Amino acid sequence: EVQLVESGGGLVQPGGSLRLSCAASGFTFSSYNMNWVRQAPGKGLEWVSYISSSSSTIYYADSVKGRFTISRDNAKNSLYLQMNSLRAEDTAVYYCAVEGVVIDYYMDVWGKGTTVTVSS
Amino acid sequence: QSALTQPASVSGSPGQSITISCTGTSSDVGGYNYVSWYQQHPGKAPKLMIYDVSKRPSGVSNRFSGSKSGNTASLTISGLQAEDEADYYCCSYAGSSTWVFGGGTKLTVL
Numbered sequence: 001e002v003q004l005v006e007s008g009g010g011l012v013q014p015g016g017s018l019r020l021s022c023a024a025s026g027f028t029f030s031s032y033n034m035n036w037v038r039q040a041p042g043k044g045l046e047w048v049s050y051i052s053s054s055s056s057t058i059y060y061a062d063s064v065k066g067r068f069t070i071s072r073d074n075a076k077n078s079l080y081l082q083m084n085s086l087r088a089e090d091t092a093v094y095y096c097a098v099e100g101v102v103i104d105y106y107m108d109v110w111g112k113g114t115t116v117t118v119s120s
Numbered sequence: 121q122s123a124l125t126q127p128a129s130v131s132g133s134p135g136q137s138i139t140i141s142c143t144g145t146s147s148d149v150g151g152y153n154y155v156s157w158y159q160q161h162p163g164k165a166p167k168l169m170i171y172d173v174s175k176r177p178s179g180v181s182n183r184f185s186g187s188k189s190g191n192t193a194s195l196t197i198s199g200l201q202a203e204d205e206a207d208y209y210c211c212s213y214a215g216s217s218t219w220v221f222g223g224g225t226k227l228t229v230l
Contacts, residue, residue, distance in 0.1 A: 037221075107168070
């Protein structure tokens with residue numbers, strides 16, 4: 001079974017840092033592109049970042065560019081999101097999503113999410 | 121990277137049909153046929169319901185259909201059922217491996 005499990009969320013003060021992880025299983029992680037998507041409380045989905053299977057291509061939403069860093073360790077079947085200079089508006093559930101496991105190009109399998117709260 | 125525009129809410133009675141619109145620009149919805157729709161029940165992860173504007177993944181009911189005209193995509197749900205009550209999000213490819221979502225539409229089955 002294809003599975004993604006996020007971890008690392010929690011309460012952090014404004015200006016602080018947090019590192020999210022996403023553990024993948026049930027598919028050949030190193031062959032697939034990955035994304036982070038977030039959802040603020042009571043709000044819609046927002047695409048955050050993309051990383052290609054080999055880490056050669058990385059993109060960020062303008063709202064997090066320069067503050068967040070996406071990375072992956074294919075040997076550990078893991079995806080990461082390093083979040084620095086956190087702001088209250090970064091408070092959200094963060095989901096990792098894989099592209100193309102079932103449907104080419106699309107974020108077709110998602111984790112259950114991990115909650116990040118930025119507050120003093 | 122502006123969000124796509126969806127109505128905040130729609131409603132319908134069991135058995136009826138509803139349509140949710142999703143308006144973008146020529147840089148996203150209008151520029152690519154990589155439009156998808158996700159269903160999200162409270163506290164759950166999004167589920168892919170439609171891709172490539174109008175295709176359904178295996179296991180998704182044929183009551184769900186999608187279309188696109190210009191910069192506007194649409195999701196139609198026919199024969200509404202109670203379990204269809206959820207939030208629905210459109211999503212479009214926006215170039216350079218980036219994606220943009222709509223603000224979401226809350227579907228209420230009366």
